[in-house]
Amino acid sequence: MSNFGSLVGAFMENAMAPSAGNRIGSALEQLQRGGFGGMAGPAAAGVSAAPGGMLGGVFDVLKDSLGGAAQRPAQRPAQAGGVGAVLGSLLGGGKGAVQGGMMAVLASVAMKALSSAGEQQAASGQSGGLADLLGGLMPGGGAGGQSGPWSGGDVPLGMRAPQSTAEEEALESTAQLVLKAMINAAKSDGQISPEEMQGIVGKLHESGADDGMQQWVMQQMQAPLNVQAFAAEIPNQEVAAEVYTASLLAVEVDTEAEKRYLQELARASGLHPLVVGQIHQTLGVTA
Structure with missing residues (x-):
């Protein structure tokens, strides 16, 4: 069976919300402006180092794909031959020079949201601050014995390559x-139609997903929506922030059902409202 990391980009390419390209552009811009583009370390998810770090490399490729390095990506609409055409290679679809990029973007958005929210809480004089927001993240340090509060030690996994079997599994x-x-x-405002399911699975097949992975995706699309059960699978706030970010990229948030779902997901996964607000701000989502 194909690994899940390699499927993230392919799924994003074929099942994302129409505005997701613009939201990713907004995130890349804010992350680079805030210095997160240079924090990715030597590699991310098996990607060779690029000037400015992993996100710096993703940002440069995205700008080139949109045909104008000087313009802000958040101001450029997703278009045929633009963001959508390069998501497979940019965002982990298994092609191009920036494989694993989507996991790096999600990890960086989560890190920025948690860090910024903690600073806001501390500045307002509230108790706890960042330590509370990161509660249960990695009490004994990063995966594989790494120091630091994140799953990869000083930075979250996804922003650098795993260094052990435990990190690979995480x-x-x-x-x-x-x-x-x-x-x-995608299921939050109603069931995905059989035609949509077949279309998504067909595109995943074209992207190289094997039969086992296609069957897994089909089973997930057919399963009843259970937010509480899903939230129980989320191990910590870092992953919760990544999951919430991915959810915002999957829907337009233009229906009450989608808004209610996101609110329920945030509550069930224990995301602090400040963290949720930071994620929305980074992606340029006002809803």
Whole structure:
């Protein structure tokens, strides 16, 4: 069976919300402006180092694909031959020089949201601050014995390559939850039609997903939506923030059902309202 990390980009390419390209552009711009583009370390999810770090490399490729390095990506609409055409290679679809990029973007958005929310809470004089917002993240340090509060030590996994079997498994588990999140969000305002399911699975087949992975995606799309059960699978606030970010990329948030679903997901996964607000701000989503 294909690994979940390699499927994230392919699924994003074929099942994302129409405005997701613009939201990713907004995120890349804000992350680069805030210095997160240079924090990715030597590699992310098996990607070779690029000037400015992993996100710096993703940002440069995205700008080139949109045909104008000087313009802000958030101001450029997703268009045929633009964002949609390069998502497979940019966002982990298994092609191009920036494989695994979507997991790096999600991890960076989560890190920015948690860090900024913690700073806001501390500045307002509220108790706890960042320590409370990151409660249960990695009490004993990062995966594999890494120091630091994130799953990868000083930075979250996804922003750098896993260094151990435990880290590989942790990143793969997060990718699986991200896929479930996008599918659940798509189901939030009603069932996905059989025609839509077949279309998505067909596109995944074209992207190289094997039969086992296609069957898994079909099962997830057919399963009843259960937010509480899904939230119970989320191990910590870092992953919860990544899952919420992926959910925002999967839907337009233009129906009451989608808004209610996102609110329920945030509550069930224990995301602090400040973190949720930071994620919305980074993606340029006002709803």
